Amino acid sequence: MRPSDSHEVSQLNELKIDVGALIVGGYYALSGQCVMVEQMPIFGGYSGGLEETAIVDVATTLNTFVMMQGTWHLDGPVHVRWGITTAREALAVAGHAGRAVEENTHILSGNQYYTLAGPCTVMCLLETAAQSITDTASGREVLSGVASAKGVLTDMFTAMEARFMGEVAHGVAGMDLHQVNIMLDKLVSLYEGKYKTAPEGKPFDECYDPVTLIPTEEYVGVYNEAIKIMTDLGLNYWK
Amino acid sequence: MQAIAKPVSVFDVYDRAKSGPEMAEADWDFGVIPTVAKKLKEKYKIKMDPKVMIPEDKTLIDTLFQAGVDMLVECGVYCIDTNRVIKYTRDEVLTAIKNAPRHFTFGEDQEAINVVERPYNSPLPPVIQGGPTGSPCSEKYFLAIHQSYAQEPICDTIVNGVLQTVLGKDPVPESPWEIMAVRSELLQVREAMSRAGRAGMGL
8 A cells, every 4th residue: 555545444333443443543643644434324223313313424524533533534324224325315414414514624525335226227327326416515525436236246336337426426516506406306216216126237247348348338328328317307417 | 612732642542442431332322322313413403304415504504513523522432342432522522623634645646636625516526436345356357347447537546346255265354365365456456557557546
């Protein structure tokens, strides 16, 4: 690792730590590393509901800088039932906590992405877009992803999801917040009723030629479908 | 906010983890956290509309922040190894927030990015960190997968996946194979960046 890489250490749910993390943090502090402290508060977990989880999320974010003298905080509010960061409730926690910290401090923070649907599906890209919009319009500095299909299946993620995360972020940056919220509500409504039937998607070697590293025609077609939906919702990046 | 003798360090935190109030972990998880969070929600009258993902009301934004500060000060942080609570004063928390970095450099050379504070309505896009975010990768495709992220111009940095096996072995935590897997991940991600012509990318 280089000093300019982010050196990670994680807190535990909720507002907990282990001695091993403090040892790692001690090494990072003394060696002058760029320190990224990660934590994913659970909506519906120990904290409780929306407001309680958002309060804990703010506290957890601040703890990064008290406990570890972190350089930046990597958030990731996650839904207890679905294990994803793109559910409406998880987005609302991230959007509120991120905006509260952004308004009241100069702290640098990011958010990480876990979708329910897998690669090469429109749903996966729409989930990604919803979080990218939430993070960008709440003042996050770093978007980190995408762990598609909940990040638990081998090779079930591709760079096409990361491209979409980035293009949506570039498109939404600077947009009027009220318009963004209207767009987000419509966007989340397009996929939140499909959790039980979410498409599994395809692994990397069926989404890309693994030798030439070119995405398949099928995935480019899916990507263009998602672009059309986002454009119809009012995002102008691809016009 | 009042002056404090010195900012909290991770070494102070360790000492407090050895000397703070004792508590059973279940009491923390099922008692302290939900009770204090609920109390602060009611104290500050915080109410979120699930149809509004990002708050537009300044009062809600500021009270949520104050509740978060209160949560950290009132609860502290629980150490699962010592079963003790690490406590901070309010001024220690506020001092740490004041002292937090305002920027940092991610990556090197032509790929170096200066990460700076961006307001919610900034036309400056956030840093795009592309990658599997800790998801499991096969040995067969680890390098190709990471090169496919590095070749995306919109990806500023890489967040890597983890090898599911190394030399066919399960990299069990706290085993030598875990060290080999981590080392192999680092070398292959660097190789992927170099093959994409972006050796300086941050990781």
